Amino acid sequence: MPNPANRAPKTAAANRTEPRYCVAPVGSVSQAMHARDALAREGVPATVVRNDPAATRHGCAYAISYPCERERTVRAALRSAGIRWRGSAR
Amino acid sequence: MIWFDNAATSFPKPPEVAERVAGCLTRCGGNAGRGAYRSAMAAAEAVYDCRAAVADFFGAASPLRVVFTAGATAALNLAIKGSVRKGDHVLISDLEHNAVFRPVYALARSGAITYDVFPTYAADRAATAARVLRGIEERIRPNTRLLVCTHASNICSAVLPAREIGMLCRRHRIRFILDAAQSAGHLEVNVGRFHADAVCVPAHKGLLGPQGAGMMILGDKTEMNTVIEGGSGVRSLDPEMPPDPPERYEAGTLPLPAIVGLREGLRAVEAVGIDTIRAHEKALFRRLRERLGELSGVQMSAPHAEGSVLLFHADGIPSERLAAELDERGFCVRAGFHCAAMAHKTLGTPESGAVRVSFGWKNTEEETDLLANAVGEIVSAR
DSSP states (O other), X not given: OOOGGGOOOOOHHHHSOOOOEEEEEESSHHHHHHHHHHHHHTTOOOEEEEEOGGGSSSSOEEEEEEEGXXXXXXXXXXXXXXXXXXXXXX | OEEOBTTTOOOSOOHHHHHHHHHHHHHOOOOTTSOOSHHHXXXXXXXXXXXXXXXXXXXXXXXXGEEEESSHHHHHHHHHXXXXXXXXXXXXXXXXXXXXHHHHHHHHHTTSEEEEEEOOOTTOTTOOHHHHHHHHHHHOOTTEEEEEEESBOSSSOOBOOHHHHHHHHHHHTOEEEEEOTTTBTTBOOOTTTTTOSEEEEESSSTTOOOTTOEEEEEOTTOOOOOSSOXXXXXXXXXXXXXXXXXXXXXXXXXXXXXXXXXHHHHHHHHHHOHHHHHHHHHHHHHHXXXXXXXXXXXXXXXXXXXXXXXXXXXXXXXXXXXXXXXXXXXXXXXXXXXXXXXXXXXXXXOTTOEEEEEOOTTOOHHHHHHHHHHHHHHHHTO
């Protein structure tokens, strides 16, 4: 029998789809902050995160996290900011 | 104590500088770019905030073009040694501080480069930018790769035509490195407008920050070899330094307290304004020049160039003795050769060197008059 406590009431907030976030590695913490500020100017909310060293060839790295659906804007903004696009992961 | 040694380091610092440095030392334990816990990220944010402010202040294309160093001398060493290849020819001016001359001399002595010195005519009232540029052009060789020169002298108020020199270098495809140790915070310095490949500045002079930090501000496309290698916080598995600035040139831990203090110093300079600071220092310079000019046996060097530095000596009194007597009366001035023997030779100062008075934004007319009175007393007691 299902536990009634696990049945959250359905509200408008619960129905809203949370954006999925993607992570794009950049060259350094300075690049990550520069990218974040460039994206903010484009209206893209982004945060600086530390990348999993195991996921990179070179070890320690920083990345930016941003809503996946804004990837086209992100790529263009990074290019304008002089930051090389190194791909992204979900 | 009355401070007239702002060319060595500015004093007093704005109170906000001291407060920010103390706050950093007591509340922020992080190491910028090392880790992602909150304190480390707060440190990285503080460094980036200062990078962005420095980039704006000096007209750099991006905060990523601002490389923090241990000081202007470290920045100049990075820029000079990272720019030359074996067989290159380098040009420097006859007003250089040892921060430029010694790295160039050391490279030449090791056989890596050759160099020539171009005249600035700093002692000549009739000196013009055109004459300086002609002197440079006459010395350019097919293998001239680099021109590095001071923007403003550290022993007199001569200012080199940085923008025109930058344009000339661009025309001849010569790298241009500007030593702005004495001009940053006193004059406009703009890496883009000056066509500079690198501008090197300290935090603790005209920018009113603490000692312990400097910057190499890179031009839009400048790339150079690394001179110092080590930890950078990224690409730890790679034996080479990361490929992109600023971290490429920033091996080792950054001086966070000095950097956050610099941020506050920059705010203070911006609040007053470079033009206001410049006008104030020039007014004090003229006032002191007039008073010293009335004293028998007191000679000033290049007094026609008005600015923040006035160099003088008194006949029959060694410069160190004159400075020591001024110190006894509460004045901080520097005597001797000011780490710039070449520049002293250019100005023709005597064997015992000279006394340098260097003004800052906090100096007053009253302090200037007191200094002139003190010099008068010492000279008349000869």
